[in-house]
Amino acid sequence: MLSINKQRLRYWLHVGTLLAMAALLSIQTSALAINSEPYFKTLQKRLIQDGFDKGRIKELYGKPQVYFEKTSVSRFIMHREATLNYDQFSSPASIRKARQYMQKHQSILASTTQSYGVDKEIITAIILVESQLGNFLGGPLTVNMLSTMASLYDSNVRAMFWNETLKSQKLSMKRYEKWARKKSNWAYSELKAFLKYTAKENIDPVTVYGSYAGALGIAQFMPSSILAYAKDGDNDGQIDLFNHADAITSIASYLKHFGWHTGIDKKGAKKVIYRYNNSDYYVDAVLKVSALLKG
Numbered sequence: 001m002l003s004i005n006k007q008r009l010r011y012w013l014h015v016g017t018l019l020a021m022a023a024l025l026s027i028q029t030s031a032l033a034i035n036s037e038p039y040f041k042t043l044q045k046r047l048i049q050d051g052f053d054k055g056r057i058k059e060l061y062g063k064p065q066v067y068f069e070k071t072s073v074s075r076f077i078m079h080r081e082a083t084l085n086y087d088q089f090s091s092p093a094s095i096r097k098a099r100q101y102m103q104k105h106q107s108i109l110a111s112t113t114q115s116y117g118v119d120k121e122i123i124t125a126i127i128l129v130e131s132q133l134g135n136f137l138g139g140p141l142t143v144n145m146l147s148t149m150a151s152l153y154d155s156n157v158r159a160m161f162w163n164e165t166l167k168s169q170k171l172s173m174k175r176y177e178k179w180a181r182k183k184s185n186w187a188y189s190e191l192k193a194f195l196k197y198t199a200k201e202n203i204d205p206v207t208v209y210g211s212y213a214g215a216l217g218i219a220q221f222m223p224s225s226i227l228a229y230a231k232d233g234d235n236d237g238q239i240d241l242f243n244h245a246d247a248i249t250s251i252a253s254y255l256k257h258f259g260w261h262t263g264i265d266k267k268g269a270k271k272v273i274y275r276y277n278n279s280d281y282y283v284d285a286v287l288k289v290s291a292l293l294k295g
Contacts, residue, residue, distance in 0.1 A: 039068040039161075042154040043147060046188070052195060060143070065206040068151070069144040070165045076149075076212045077171065077179055086285035089129050095292050098124050101133045102293070108233060108245045116252035117262040122269075123251050125289035126276065130220040134244060137218070142210040146194055146223075149187030149214075152180040190214050193223035201238055217241025219251050229254040251276075 040061050048054045060066060088094060102109060102124050109120040127133055151157045158180050166176055194214070198205045210216035214223070219241055221230060230239045233249030240246050252260075258275040259268065266287070273283045 039151050039157050040066075040147060042157065043151045043188075046153070047192070047195075050192065052192075056199075060205060061147075063206055065141060066143060066147070068161075069140050069148040070161070072140045072145060072212045073148045073161075074165055074169070076145075077166070077176065078169065079212075084281065086129070086281050089125075089285055090288050090292055094128060095289070097133060098128050098289065098293055101127070105244055105248065108248050112233070112249050112252045116249075116256045116260075118252040118255050118260050119290065119294075121290040121293040122255070122260075122273075122286065123248055124293060125286045126251055126273075127218055127247065128289055129282065129285055130215075131218050134218040134242075134247070137209065137242065139209050139211050141206060142194060142208045142214055142216050142223075143191075143205040145210065145212060146187050146191040146214045149183050150191045151184070153184040153188060187214065190223050193227050197223050197226050197239075201240070218244060218247035221250065221254075225254060226250075229257055 044057050044061055047057050102120060109123065112118065112123065113120050124133075131137055152161065158177070161180075162173065162176060194208075195205065197203075198208065208216055211220060215221060216223070216226075217240075221241055226239065226241060230241060230250040231246065231253045232239050233245035233247070234243065239250075241250065254276065255272055258272045260272045264272070269287065270283050273286050274280075277283070
């Protein structure tokens with residue numbers, strides 16, 4: 001009897017701990033949302049002026065999950081491409097997993113290669129580098145990242161962000177201002193595309209997670225690229241970049257649009273892949289992985 005009572009006690013203590021943690025997380029999230037109100041006022045007005053439904057915008061930015069993403073945007077500002085370890089993708093273990101991926105999805109890869117003329121090895125290499133074959137999809141909410149960067153269009157918001165977060169970091173005010181002005185316009189366009197995409201596909205924006213740059217899904221497409229090039233690979237009536245068939249077909253669609261064709265030479269391949277990700281390190285990694293998969 002004593003043993004049973006101890007087990008019950010441990011059980012209820014465990015339940016109580018979980019409930020307390022959930023309550024604390026809810027309070028913290030709500031606090032972040034409330035503290036974010038000054039940041040998103042101008043952004044909301046701008047979206048409404050550009051034709052988005054006022055009720056929908058107010059509802060979205062009133063949700064506790066939507067807040068000014070200080071930490072992730074700070075990391076994005078300080079990001080350096082050369083620090084990424086692209087060699088990890090050409091390791092024996094990574095190539096083995098990529099080959100297993102090709103085997104698992106051989107049907108959609110084969111039909112996509114036939115329809116678009118894009119090598120299955122290139123598609124697989126991109127998925128490996130972008131999301132580790134669809135196994136690394138976590139990150140901040142896409143709506144939070146894009147909204148945060150887009151809100152920096154407002155000089156008052158830029159000043160608040162600088163004083164509260166960035167002033168103490170190894171970053172000059174001049175460099176920050178240049179980055180913020182450039183990225184805010186880009187992020188605003190991507191935010192509009194994201195809201196259009198989620199509305200079209202009937203997706204709740206607060207359920208979509210992505211990278212700190214706002215890319216999402218297995219293929220890590222930016223929202224504007226989803227609207228322009230994404231395809232419904234499994235013909236289920238919805239474009240879902242978290243679905244492997246849709247991701248595979250969308251990558252092929254994108255590459256073909258920018259010039260990929262059967263028998264493309266290395267120079268041409270580099271040029272097209274660079275359009276996917278403007279990084280020489282990235283291009284070299286994708287081509288290296290593709291060559292190893294063919295070997």
